[in-house]
Amino acid sequence: MAKNKVADSLTGLVGTFFHLDSLLQAIEQLRQAGYRDLQSFSPVPHHNIDATLEKPPSPVRYFTLAGCLLGAATGLTLTIATSLHYPLITGGKPIVSIPPFLVIVFELTILFGGLLTLGGMLFNSRLPKVNIGPAYNPRFSEDQFGLWVRCEQKDHETVTTLLKSAGAEEIIPAGQGREL
Amino acid sequence: MAQLTYHQVDSDILRAMQAPGWRYYTLLSIDLIVVAWGIFAWRYTVQHGLGVWGLTHPVMWAMDITNFVFWVGIAHSGTLISAILYLFRVRWRASIYRTAEAVTVFALFTAGLFPIIHLGRPWVFHWLLPYSQFGGLWVNFRSPLVWDVFAVMTYMIISVLFFFTGLVPDMAVVRNRTSGWRQKIYAFMAQGWQGTDRQWRHYKAAYVFLAALATPLVISVHSVVSWDFAQSVVAGWHSTIFAPYFVAGAIHSGLAMVITLLIPLRRIYRLDAYITQQHLENLAKLIILTGLIVGYAYAVETYIAWYSNNVPEWQRFTYQVTGEYAIPFWIMILFNSLVPLLFFVKRIRTSTPWLFAIAILINIGMWMERFVIIVTGLAHEYDPYSWGVFIPTWVDISITLGAFAWFFLWFLLFIKFLPVISIVEVKEELPPPTRSQNGEE
Numbered sequence: 183m184a185k186n187k188v189a190d191s192l193t194g195l196v197g198t199f200f201h202l203d204s205l206l207q208a209i210e211q212l213r214q215a216g217y218r219d220l221q222s223f224s225p226v227p228h229h230n231i232d233a234t235l236e237k238p239p240s241p242v243r244y245f246t247l248a249g250c251l252l253g254a255a256t257g258l259t260l261t262i263a264t265s266l267h268y269p270l271i272t273g274g275k276p277i278v279s280i281p282p283f284l285v286i287v288f289e290l291t292i293l294f295g296g297l298l299t300l301g302g303m304l305f306n307s308r309l310p311k312v313n314i315g316p317a318y319n320p321r322f323s324e325d326q327f328g329l330w331v332r333c334e335q336k337d338h339e340t341v342t343t344l345l346k347s348a349g350a351e352e353i354i355p356a357g358q359g360r361e362l
Numbered sequence: 363m364a365q366l367t368y369h370q371v372d373s374d375i376l377r378a379m380q381a382p383g384w385r386y387y388t389l390l391s392i393d394l395i396v397v398a399w400g401i402f403a404w405r406y407t408v409q410h411g412l413g414v415w416g417l418t419h420p421v422m423w424a425m426d427i428t429n430f431v432f433w434v435g436i437a438h439s440g441t442l443i444s445a446i447l448y449l450f451r452v453r454w455r456a457s458i459y460r461t462a463e464a465v466t467v468f469a470l471f472t473a474g475l476f477p478i479i480h481l482g483r484p485w486v487f488h489w490l491l492p493y494s495q496f497g498g499l500w501v502n503f504r505s506p507l508v509w510d511v512f513a514v515m516t517y518m519i520i521s522v523l524f525f526f527t528g529l530v531p532d533m534a535v536v537r538n539r540t541s542g543w544r545q546k547i548y549a550f551m552a553q554g555w556q557g558t559d560r561q562w563r564h565y566k567a568a569y570v571f572l573a574a575l576a577t578p579l580v581i582s583v584h585s586v587v588s589w590d591f592a593q594s595v596v597a598g599w600h601s602t603i604f605a606p607y608f609v610a611g612a613i614h615s616g617l618a619m620v621i622t623l624l625i626p627l628r629r630i631y632r633l634d635a636y637i638t639q640q641h642l643e644n645l646a647k648l649i650i651l652t653g654l655i656v657g658y659a660y661a662v663e664t665y666i667a668w669y670s671n672n673v674p675e676w677q678r679f680t681y682q683v684t685g686e687y688a689i690p691f692w693i694m695i696l697f698n699s700l701v702p703l704l705f706f707v708k709r710i711r712t713s714t715p716w717l718f719a720i721a722i723l724i725n726i727g728m729w730m731e732r733f734v735i736i737v738t739g740l741a742h743e744y745d746p747y748s749w750g751v752f753i754p755t756w757v758d759i760s761i762t763l764g765a766f767a768w769f770f771l772w773f774l775l776f777i778k779f780l781p782v783i784s785i786v787e788v789k790e791e792l793p794p795p796t797r798s799q800n801g802e803e
Contacts, residue, residue: 202794225368225535226789227562235559240567246575260492264500275504282504285586289512292579296520296572300527303568304553307561311554318556320538323531325368325795349797 194219195341196317196330197350202228204349205327209234211344212331223318223328245302246295253294257287317356330356366635368789372535375783378631379536382778390774393767400764403757404479412482414757421740421752426480428732429765432615433473434514434587435608435728436769437521438580439616440466442648444524445576448569454644456787457636461627462620463525464780468772469619470518472765477510479761506589513586520579524572530555530565531786584612591735597674598682598739601666607659614652614698615728621645621721623773625714627782636783639712646711649702649724656731657699674744682738686751690730691738697727 199205202224209220209231222231261283269277304310317330329350333341338355345353366374382390407414417424443462447455478487490511492501501508533552540548555561588608591599621642628637667679682691701723705711710720737752776782 200795201797203796203798222559223557224559224562225557226786226794227566228794231559232563237559237563240564242564242567242571246571250575261503264492264494265503268499272502272504279504282509285509285582286503286512288582289509289516289579289586292575292582293516293519296523296575299568299571299575300523303527303564307558307564309553309555309561311556314554314556323534323538323555323557324372 193335194317194330194332194356195338195345195353196319196328196356197345197348198319198321198352199327199329199349200325200351201349202230202327205329206230206234208329208345208348208350211348212329212341215340215344217331217333217337217341217344219332221317221330223322223330225323225325225327240306242299242302242306245305246299249298249301250291250295252298253291254287256294257290258283260290261286315356366788366792368792368795371785371788371792372539374633374635375781375785375788376536376539378627378633378782379778379780386774386778390771393771393774396767397764397771400761400767403760403764407479407482407757407761408484412480414755416752416754416758418750418752420743420748420750421737423480423740424737424752425733425754425758425762426476427736428729429762430473430476430480431587431608431732431736432729433469433476433765433769434517435584435612435615435732436619437466437469437473437517437616438584438609438612439620440464440469441521441524441576441580442613442616443620444528445573445580448573449577453791454641456791457633457783458620458624458641458645459787460528460780460784461624461782462616463521463528464773464776464782465616465620465623466521467518467525468769468776469616470514470521471772472769474514474518475765475768477514506586506593509586510590513583517579517583520572520576524576526551527565527569527572528784529780531557532781532784535785536781581609584608591739596739596743597672597678598667598735601663603659603662603666607656607663610652610655610659611698611728611731614649614656614702615725617645617649617652618721618724618728621649621717622725625718625721627777631777631782633783636788639714642714642717643711646705646717649721650705653699653702653705653724660695660699678738678742681742682734685738685742687734687738687741690734694727694730694734697723698731701727 197208199208205222205224209222212220213234213236220235222235224231262278265277265279271277317328319326319328322328329345331341331345342353415425440462443455444459444466448459477490478484481487489495490501490508492503492508494500501511529551530553533548534555534557537545537548537552585605585608588604592601592604594600624637624642624645628634664679667675670676682688701720704716704720710716741751742749
């Protein structure tokens with residue numbers, strides 16, 4: 183399966199599961215056995231998968247916060263600076279009229295927050311991806327679960343036994359890249 | 363839905379995307395003809411000027427702005443169902459949110475046309491955008507019309523992002539089931555989605571934040587639209603109740619539009635297992651709520667017109683109730699606040715024909731509401747010398763019909779090109795396959 187040097191060094195096995203509890207059991211057993219570089223595939227998100235893999239919370243929220251702050255700053259700068267740049271009094275109102283400007287500030291806060299949230303999601307989940315790794319099976323988007331385990335050639339037997347004992351239906355070698 | 367399996371969910375939902383039959387093409391053709399007629403009417407406007415509309419001093423805003431406000435309003439229920447109900451963890455939203463969100467996006471595509479059409483010179487629409495124009499002049503940020511540009515454009519961008527983000531995992535399912543050039547397009551939309559734990563983790567986090575951002579946004583948008591009117595000094599417009607009144611009305615009309623579209627959708631594509639009577643009943647209950655708020659707003663408007671002891675305000679009100687536009691006014695009262703009260707009767711809100719009929723009436727009523735607010739406000743301003751009556755011409759009516767057809771055109775294409783129900787969210791509501799229920803598998 184491996185096509186180049188990087189992929190060669192990242193050999194692994196992928197097990198297919200029909201049931202969610204089998205997948206969770208496999209993750210637990212492999213982690214106990216010292217295999218920590220795991221990657222699950224599932225048709226739906228499930229909080230138990232994240233909990234078993236002990237993943238930290240997603241950092242997307244910091245992107246959202248940064249986007250919102252940036253949006254608010256942009257809104258304030260845009261409205262105040264352009265009004266000062268062309269100081270034409272309209273309706274007897276001050277040149278820098280904060281209350282109406284807050285509407286623009288609010289809209290840009292949301293806009294930039296949303297854009298950076300999307301950017302943060304794509305960046306953190308390494309999307310978009312042109313090539314899909316060999317460990318992926320279309321049925322992982324349909325009704326089956328998958329677990330990719332990073333292991334060297336000599337460990338294949340041990341990992342296969344562990345995956346089998348947890349209830350894996352099929353196990354194939356797949357040189358999945360580290361970042362899927 | 364407990365008996366469904368993941369595999370069956372895929373098959374059932376993707377069935378709607380199969381090659382369409384002659385009925386679909388007939389409907390599409392009729393729709394395209396109406397769109398073409400609307401485009402012709404617009405072209406006629408551009409050629410001859412806005413004088414071909416019924417606009418007459420002092421009514422310089424009429425059908426076109428009515429359509430704008432109406433379609434922005436239609437968009438609101440989609441965000442209510444997809445974002446607000448998501449934040450409140452309302453489980454029944456799963457199978458209807460995709461359609462509602464599509465309504466939002468397409469309604470905004472429709473609403474966005476009207477400010478441009480109303481310019482008369484649509485080729486200079488970029489003057490609305492904030493950039494340094496002649497001699498360093500920028501747009502006037504104190505003007506509600508500029509707030510409107512920002513609010514509606516932000517709403518459109520965020521809704522499109524939210525819609526397509528929600529689609530990504532579903533696109534992976536479609537990608538795996540198609541081949542050839544179709545697969546290439548769906549693979550592009552899926553962005554290489556594989557459903558790994560890393561992808562799901564960031565996806566779910568992003569989705570919550572997009573929902574959390576969309577919630578205050580949706581409330582701000584129709585508030586800003588209402589301020590287009592409320593910030594002026596026109597009697598009947600200059601009122602603090604306008605923002606909540608418009609937001610409630612927007613959700614009211616949007617829910618009615620979602621029901622109008624869901625009922626045929628579920629019937630034609632046999633999606634009864636997913637869009638159940640319970641879903642429609644819950645939407646009907648939400649309509650009772652928004653209908654009561656709208657009815658309350660009508661009552662408050664009446665009361666304040668009288669209590670304020672303000673002569674122009676009161677004459678505008680009596681004109682609205684008894685003048686040239688009395689019929690649209692009474693249609694508005696009847697269809698928006700009285701007819702929806704029928705949903706208090708369980709027999710009516712659980713009957714599909716009744717639901718469909720009442721939803722259509724609310725759509726008509728809400729369009730009339732926008733028309734009544736805009737036109738009667740302008741027709742009887744302060745100075746009796748300049749009172750006038752607006753009568754729509756064939757161009758006004760053609761552009762309005764064209765806009766409806768334009769909206770349905772997007773919706774018809776959506777049915778065939780994208781899954782109308784979120785596959786992933788429906789699966790999430792099902793119990794995951796476990797060893798104990800092996801027998802069922």
